Structures are given as structure tokens and as C-alpha cells.
Amino acid sequence: DSGVTQTPKHLITATGQRVTLRCSPRSGDLSVYWYQQSLDQGLQFLIQYYNGEERAKGNILERFSAQQFPDLHSELNLSSLELGDSALYFCASSGRLAGGLSTDTQYFGPGTRLTVL
Amino acid sequence: KNQVEQSPQSLIILEGKNCTLQCNYTVSPFSNLRWYKQDTGRGPVSLTIMTFSENTKSNGRYTATLDADTKQSSLHITASQLSDSASYICVVSAGAHYGGSQGNLIFGKGTKLSVKP
Numbered sequence: 001d002s003g004v005t006q007t008p009k010h011l012i013t014a015t016g017q018r019v020t021l022r023c024s025p026r027s028g029d030l031s032v033y034w035y036q037q038s039l040d041q042g043l044q045f046l047i048q049y050y051n052g053e054e055r056a057k058g059n060i061l062e063r064f065s066a067q068q069f070p071d072l073h074s075e076l077n078l079s080s081l082e083l084g085d086s087a088l089y090f091c092a093s094s095g096r097l098a099g100g101l102s103t104d105t106q107y108f109g110p111g112t113r114l115t116v117l
Numbered sequence: 118k119n120q121v122e123q124s125p126q127s128l129i130i131l132e133g134k135n136c137t138l139q140c141n142y143t144v145s146p147f148s149n150l151r152w153y154k155q156d157t158g159r160g161p162v163s164l165t166i167m168t169f170s171e172n173t174k175s176n177g178r179y180t181a182t183l184d185a186d187t188k189q190s191s192l193h194i195t196a197s198q199l200s201d202s203a204s205y206i207c208v209v210s211a212g213a214h215y216g217g218s219q220g221n222l223i224f225g226k227g228t229k230l231s232v233k234p
Contacts, residue, residue: 058221
């Protein structure tokens with residue numbers, strides 16, 4: 001158990017809909033990362049938040065947005081869903097030290113499996 | 118274009134044997150390179166993290182090497198066990214790092230290792 005929790009575990013929805021995925025980092029971790037893993041693309045980094053602020057951005061679509069709240073939990077919002085958005089979405093956390101380190105170990109949650117029908 | 122390529126795509130070995138997985142990257146500016154182990158349907162688990170100045174790092178039976186000149190890394194698994202069956206993912210961090218940022222994380226597609234009794 002990594003200490004990172006994600007809800008829900010599974011989500012089934014229809015094209016055009018909007019969903020919110022939730023992540024609670026390990027106690028004290030300041031950074032949260034979101035990843036998408038689909039069968040044909042492998043793992044892709046979407047975005048990183050550090051202590052409430054966006055810190056790094058990967059291949060995140062404009063239809064997707066994220067935020068990190070004062071209690072450090074994070075939400076990933078996916079809107080105007082398409083069939084191709086079906087994937088496993090992972091959250092990871094790191095960095096219990098203020099400032100963080102670029103080499104901090106990331107601890108991954110169990111993922112949310114999103115199916116868009 | 119930042120890319121991480123892994124080989125082989127898949128590998129089958131007998132329990133007790135050693136194996137080596139390869140990772141080649143074209144990522145700039147390079148910050149660090151990580152190897153993860155991912156069991157099917159679960160979040161990745163960090164094995165090693167190496168910066169530019171490190172050329173080898175071990176974690177139990179896992180030993181990673183890094184040649185920053187040729188932009189190659191390898192992961193060597195010694196005395197394989199059935200529990201080593203998983204996907205092994207190479208990740209390279211690119212970009213500036215400040216205030217907790219881990220940069221843009223570029224993922225390889227992984228090597229799927231099967232260890233047979």
C-alpha cells in the first residue's frame with residue numbers, strides 16, 4: 001500500500017459527459033501528479049501540482065483540468081469525454097520536504113479505470 | 118522531439134536466470150532517469166532514480182546503469198523470481214526544476230517480462 005488513495009476505482013460514463021477523479025496524497029506529501037495509461041499509448045504524464053500550484057505540464061488536453069486544494073488532495077476533471085479517453089488514470093505523490101527535490105520518489109495510487117461508452 | 122525507447126518489447130526467461138532491459142532516450146535538457154516496475158492493473162513502483170552524475174544504482178536484485186554520453190540506460194535483474202513478472206518502465210525527466218517541479222516526465226512503453234518456473 002503506497003498511502004495514496006484514488007476514488008472512484010471504476011467509472012463508466014457516456015461520450016460528451018464530464019467526470020471528476022479524486023486523489024489523496026500520502027500524508028505530508030506536497031506534490032501530486034496525474035497520469036493517463038491507455039493500452040496503445042502507455043503511461044503519459046499529464047500535470048503536476050506542488051502545494052496548490054501547477055508546477056509541470058505534460059500532454060494534458062484542453063478538455064482536462066486539475067487542481068490541488070489547501071488540504072493537498074487533488075481532482076482531475078475530464079469534460080466532453082470521447083471514446084479515446086477510456087484509460088487508467090493514476091495519481092502519484094511525492095515531496096514531504098518543503099521545496100521538494102527533482103529526484104523525489106513518486107508513490108502511485110491504485111488508479112481509476114474510466115470507461116467511456 | 119523528446120523520446121524514450123525501450124527494448125525488448127517483451128521477454129520470457131526461466132526462474133533463476135538473469136536478464137537486462139534497455140532504455141535509449143533523446144531528451145533535453147536531461148534531469149534524471151527512473152526505472153519503475155508495474156504489475157498488471159496496478160500503479161508503478163519506483164526501483165531506481167539516477168541523475169546525470171550517477172552511472173549505477175542498485176536496489177536489491179535490480180541494478181540500473183546510465184551512460185549519459187550515449188543516452189542509454191539498462192536495468193539488470195539478477196536471479197529472477199516469479200514475482201519479477203511485470204512491466205518495467207523507463208522514465209526520463211526533462212526541463213527546468215524549481216520549487217518542487219520534477220519537469221516533464223517522458224515515459225517509455227515498457228518491457229513486459231515473464232518469468233517462468
